[in-house]
Amino acid sequence: MIVADVTFFQELFTGLNRGLGMSLLLIVPSALGGVVIGITAGAIRAFGSKTSARIGDGYAALFRGTPLVVQLFVLYFGLPNIGIYFSPYWAAVTGFILCSGAYQSEYVRGALLSIRKNQYLAAEALGFTRIQTLVWVIIPQAMRRALPGCGNEIVYLIKYSSLAYVVTFMELTGEGKTIATEYFRFTEVFLVIGCYYLVLVSLAKIILRKAEQALHVPGFG
Numbered sequence: 533m534i535v536a537d538v539t540f541f542q543e544l545f546t547g548l549n550r551g552l553g554m555s556l557l558l559i560v561p562s563a564l565g566g567v568v569i570g571i572t573a574g575a576i577r578a579f580g581s582k583t584s585a586r587i588g589d590g591y592a593a594l595f596r597g598t599p600l601v602v603q604l605f606v607l608y609f610g611l612p613n614i615g616i617y618f619s620p621y622w623a624a625v626t627g628f629i630l631c632s633g634a635y636q637s638e639y640v641r642g643a644l645l646s647i648r649k650n651q652y653l654a655a656e657a658l659g660f661t662r663i664q665t666l667v668w669v670i671i672p673q674a675m676r677r678a679l680p681g682c683g684n685e686i687v688y689l690i691k692y693s694s695l696a697y698v699v700t701f702m703e704l705t706g707e708g709k710t711i712a713t714e715y716f717r718f719t720e721v722f723l724v725i726g727c728y729y730l731v732l733v734s735l736a737k738i739i740l741r742k743a744e745q746a747l748h749v750p751g752f753g
Contacts (some may be wrong), residue, residue, distance in 0.1 A: 544711050544721060551707030552609035555635060557621070558693050559732075560701055563686050569629060570636025570682065571675070577668060578644040588637065595634035599693055603627045608699040616647060620701035624693075632689050639681030643674035676747045683740035690732050704728055 577588035595603065608623035618626060647670050655665040675682075697706030705725060712721035 547707040547711050551704035555703040565629035566632030569633025573637035574640025577641045592634045595631050602629050620699045623699045624696035624701050635685045636682050639678040643678035
């Protein structure tokens with residue numbers, strides 16, 4: 533029994549550590565891509581033309597209003613029916629970026645609209661174009677206000693990265709599920725998986741808190 537337990541835990545931690553590396557390969561680019569999409573879509577929804585703003589609103593409504601698992605299934609299993617193919621990795625990353633970006637665009641849009649109008653007038657008086665005003669004046673201020681919400685979305689991203697196994701990408705949860713099925717020890721496996729995610733989320737919160745402190749400007753929110 534002891535030998536069997538040692539073998540089980542050796543295989544468990546080997547598999548989970550391998551899956552952890554795969555999860556990080558999902559989370560990091562998905563988080564960065566989600567921020568870029570969120571800023572872009574948020575700016576379009578706040579300041580774009582009526583048509584582009586409606587397109588941005590439609591994108592946000594679609595990806596915020598449908599389950600992520602459905603989005604992943606469409607990307608991986610549905611699109612091949614029209615000749616578009618994604619590997620399991622790219623299906624997961626694409627789905628995570630689009631979903632995360634939709635949520636983050638809402639935080640960014642709200643932050644952009646919260647900037648006082650006199651900021652735009654001051655930039656205009658200095659000869660800034662509309663784009664220059666957004667890039668150099670408005671967005672930097674708005675991101676300080678949006679960061680807590682965007683950071684919260686990144687924390688959610690870490691947790692819903694576990695859905696990647698439904699499109700056959702073997703990340704942390706997928707590796708754990710395989711081992712649990714092999715040994716029929718689901719309780720131990722998923723308790724350990726939960727600890728892995730708890731550590732990841734805790735580290736992310738520390739990093740995000742440091743980022744908030746670094747970007748904080750007294751008196752400017």
